Amino acid sequence: MNQERFKTLQIRLSGLSNWLITLAVIGILISIGLGWLVKGILILIVVIVITPILLILGVQWWLKRNLIQDKCPVCSQEFPAFNTTQFQCPNCGEPLKVEAGHFSRLTPPGTIDVQAVDVSVQQLED
Template identity: 45%
Template sequence: MNFKVPALNPSVRFWITLIAITWLLGAVGLGWLVKSAAILLLLLLISPLLLFWGMRLWLRWNVVQGTCPVCDFEFASLQASSVRCPSCGEVLTVRDRQFVRLTPPGTIDVTAIEVNAQVIDSPPSH
């Protein structure tokens, strides 16, 4: 009597071998080894997701997006840092999640308003 084993797909053969080794280790009393390897594999699979989520959370807390108070150019920077505006080059700092000009003490900021001059004829003198 000739007994032939059908040829298995290599991927099916891998999974059957893995299940057989796991069952054998569990039967011998080394189930803790299988559980440790499974936990390690699970941690390796979950850690990129946790890293991605943590990075997004850190960016949400530490990146400030706003406009330059001098030229109204919108850009982003890190919280509690000094940066130059990419448009006008003004040195800015981040306070209360807004960009503020970095000026020496005693400096008064003035907003200029354009006024159209109108010529008024003077009244005739008496």
């Protein structure tokens, strides 16, 4: 008999034998009334597989609702921030808050914003 053919047949059946043994054990457990154990293990495996997928989808949904990307009103640096929070601009350090999906300056009441205008100075000669 050809030894090589026997070895390849043995290698092919080794992977199949693991599945056959697993199915036989499951069949024996079901037949003696331990089907609830097998069903419980299968449910546990399904929960372990589905839970990370649901967590990833939930975190993505939450981030889409609560993460705002906008420009600083002072220095025009664009960066993300969480909705309805107060923070400082990472570029200029200006205190900001998120209102209606946009960044606005966090200033005390009564503060008046002014814009500086560069005025060229002419020297008069005496």
